[in-house]
Amino acid sequence: MAIFVKFWGTRGSIPTPGPRTERYGGNTSCVELRAGDAILICDGGTGLRELGEALARRHPAGGMRLHLFFSHPHWDHIQGFPFFGAAYAPSNTLFVYGTAKQDQHIHSLLSGQMKSAYFPVDFEDLGARISPRECGPEPSEIDGVQVTAFAQKHPGGSLGYRFEQEGKVVVYATDIELDQLLEDPSLPERSPQALRVLPEALVNRVRGADLLICDSQYTDAEYPKKVGWGHPRASTAVDLAVQAGVRQLALYHHDPMHSDGEVEKKANLGQTRARQHGSDLTVFAAREGVELKIS
Amino acid sequence: MAVDLEDDESTLVAPVSPRRAVARARAHHLNVTAGPPKLKGLRLKLERDELILGRATDAELFLDAEQLSRQHVRLTRRDGEYTCTDLDSRNGLFLNGLRVHSVVLRDGDQLQLGDVTLVYSEGN
Numbered sequence: 001m002a003i004f005v006k007f008w009g010t011r012g013s014i015p016t017p018g019p020r021t022e023r024y025g026g027n028t029s030c031v032e033l034r035a036g037d038a039i040l041i042c043d044g045g046t047g048l049r050e051l052g053e054a055l056a057r058r059h060p061a062g063g064m065r066l067h068l069f070f071s072h073p074h075w076d077h078i079q080g081f082p083f084f085g086a087a088y089a090p091s092n093t094l095f096v097y098g099t100a101k102q103d104q105h106i107h108s109l110l111s112g113q114m115k116s117a118y119f120p121v122d123f124e125d126l127g128a129r130i131s132p133r134e135c136g137p138e139p140s141e142i143d144g145v146q147v148t149a150f151a152q153k154h155p156g157g158s159l160g161y162r163f164e165q166e167g168k169v170v171v172y173a174t175d176i177e178l179d180q181l182l183e184d185p186s187l188p189e190r191s192p193q194a195l196r197v198l199p200e201a202l203v204n205r206v207r208g209a210d211l212l213i214c215d216s217q218y219t220d221a222e223y224p225k226k227v228g229w230g231h232p233r234a235s236t237a238v239d240l241a242v243q244a245g246v247r248q249l250a251l252y253h254h255d256p257m258h259s260d261g262e263v264e265k266k267a268n269l270g271q272t273r274a275r276q277h278g279s280d281l282t283v284f285a286a287r288e289g290v291e292l293k294i295s
Numbered sequence: 296m297a298v299d300l301e302d303d304e305s306t307l308v309a310p311v312s313p314r315r316a317v318a319r320a321r322a323h324h325l326n327v328t329a330g331p332p333k334l335k336g337l338r339l340k341l342e343r344d345e346l347i348l349g350r351a352t353d354a355e356l357f358l359d360a361e362q363l364s365r366q367h368v369r370l371t372r373r374d375g376e377y378t379c380t381d382l383d384s385r386n387g388l389f390l391n392g393l394r395v396h397s398v399v400l401r402d403g404d405q406l407q408l409g410d411v412t413l414v415y416s417e418g419n
Contacts, residue, residue, distance in 0.1 A: 287398075293381075293395075
């Protein structure tokens with residue numbers, strides 16, 4: 001059985017509509033995974049709105065079970081939720097997964113952004129049944145898919161997710177400042193082309209993925225001015241994928257300042273870097289409206 | 296609905312659908328840039344909401360190419376945008392070199408279907 005992965009929003013930080021981003025898209029983080037009957041959604045950035053429209057077309061009678069996995073509650077990962085049509089249909093059930101801190105569960109943060117000061121419709125008025133769920137470092141079986149969550153380096157914390165079904169593996173790892181995890185933090189300046197070693201625990205979370213969707217916001221030139229902002233060099237994401245034996249790497253969470261041409265350049269540099277490391281990894285830039293079949 | 300081949304312009308023209316009147320007024324084409332010699336330079340005009348492209352002679356967009364599946368991809372139009380979806384073809388659908396299951400097409404996209412390369416264009 002295949003896993004279908006569709007990108008509904010690939011931009012980081014803030015939506016960026018306009019001609020400069022027409023090809024890769026301006027909507028913020030949202031990825032849909034379908035595996036058999038399971039519908040799993042990674043993050044609820046502004047791409048979630050259009051996913052909601054597509055789900056309504058596919059399931060006009062409603063009755064959907066949807067699993068929403070939030071990396072963290074920063075705006076660009078939750079802002080689409082109030083506009084998610086599936087949340088308004090009484091016949092639907094939404095399970096939300098995210099930060100495990102009980103006092104700040106993603107469920108309460110989602111409802112918080114719908115208080116009247118921010119949004120005209122109250123969370124309590126949403127028609128769907130919306131239930132908080134936990135997902136941790138041990139695999140959970142969710143509608144036939146094994147899901148594991150792992151903590152990531154990001155201001156305020158974030159979660160990555162590993163999805164497995166019948167030997168197919170997709171890892172979603174956005175808003176992770178890989179460069180603050182390097183075994184040798186000064187290596188990128190001393191020897192930019194050298195492979196940057198990342199912690200084994202993280203590499204193991206990603207190991208053997210058929211597809212790694214990874215935060216790749218900055219170029220090597222940009223990163224030194226953005227240290228601590230929670231995002232890595234794209235080149236370091238490539239190195240993580242190489243070390244973990246990943247088959248395909250989707251560069252994700254594109255910087256809002258990057259035009260389509262700059263995103264493409266980042267992907268080309270990433271592909272070259274993988275080859276220089278002797279890897280047959282495929283590197284590409286995640287693009288809104290593209291669907292992959294992992295089989 | 297019949298599809299006519301305009302030999303002089305190497306253009307496939309599908310009848311205008313009623314929805315065309317309200318759809319975005321853009322011309323959409325697939326241009327064959329590489330493949331069997333008889334197909335090179337062919338310009339396929341997309342004017343229906345749904346089209347099958349393949350080697351089957353009854354496909355709306357029929358291309359006589361050995362490495363195409365009989366029904367290779369489906370093109371569907373929504374809100375003036377075309378989505379191209381692989382129909383479990385033998386040789387797959389590649390977007391700018393990446394194997395994909397489906398893609399919302401953008402001007403300038405290069406599609407590889409077996410031994411045929413097509414470039415999608417919008418506008419006149």
